[in-house]
Amino acid sequence: MKKKFISKKINYDGGQLKPLYAYVNHKLHGDSIVAFIGACDVGFGEMVDAEDLVAGAQIKSDLMLHFIIEMFNQNLMTAVSLQRLIVSIAQNILNSTAPQLKSAKLRRSGDDLYLDRGSKAFKLSISIASISPVSSMIHFALNITNDGTPVPTCSLKDLGVDPKSFAEKVLTAFSEEYISIVEATQKVRPLV
Numbered sequence: 001m002k003k004k005f006i007s008k009k010i011n012y013d014g015g016q017l018k019p020l021y022a023y024v025n026h027k028l029h030g031d032s033i034v035a036f037i038g039a040c041d042v043g044f045g046e047m048v049d050a051e052d053l054v055a056g057a058q059i060k061s062d063l064m065l066h067f068i069i070e071m072f073n074q075n076l077m078t079a080v081s082l083q084r085l086i087v088s089i090a091q092n093i094l095n096s097t098a099p100q101l102k103s104a105k106l107r108r109s110g111d112d113l114y115l116d117r118g119s120k121a122f123k124l125s126i127s128i129a130s131i132s133p134v135s136s137m138i139h140f141a142l143n144i145t146n147d148g149t150p151v152p153t154c155s156l157k158d159l160g161v162d163p164k165s166f167a168e169k170v171l172t173a174f175s176e177e178y179i180s181i182v183e184a185t186q187k188v189r190p191l192v
Helices: 021-026 050-055 076-097 163-185
Strands: 002-005 032-042 059-072 106-109 112-117 120-123 125-131 135-143
Touching: 002 021, 002 163, 021 032, 021 059, 032 163, 059 076, 059 163, 076 106, 076 112, 076 125, 076 135, 076 163, 112 125
Parallel strands: 002 032
Antiparallel strands: 032 059, 059 135, 106 112, 112 120, 125 135
16 A cells, blocks of 8 residues: 655545556555545536435635555455545544643544534544445545534644644554455465
8 A cells, every 4th residue: 555645635526536546646556545635625527425416515715635545356345344444544633732632532433533522423534435437436524623623623723733643643644554464365275
């Protein structure tokens, strides 16, 4: 699993969740994970999650940390499982290192992260997994600020977390875990 943090600001509109995105745009060939910072505004034409489409939901934020993962020779079940893995990795890193999470911890619900304050839940992330004719893909993003979000949110800024250094930790942890999973599939004998 190749990994790269892209320093250039990239605004995410859903068009980046396309096969060979990392290869064509960032020269990462094969299974990969890239991270970048930019706004988020996904129109209905680019919306992959039918639940959001049916609900007429807005997927917007003025500034987010985005991750795009592409894996070849994997099915949708694997992609959704790995989507939840990256969300759990981010949750674990933030819960153990974020200065503002000493008394309250982030909660994962499916593929989303929330910070509960009293009876209210503040959403930190968005995520989707899908498949293309050649690969499985995941988009996972976390609010850097709360500006421009259509629902109550929390952000990396609220948690006292630097987006780039956090991104590097997630990139490394996910890449290492993915490589370990692939290696685990290559050392077992078949059942007879």
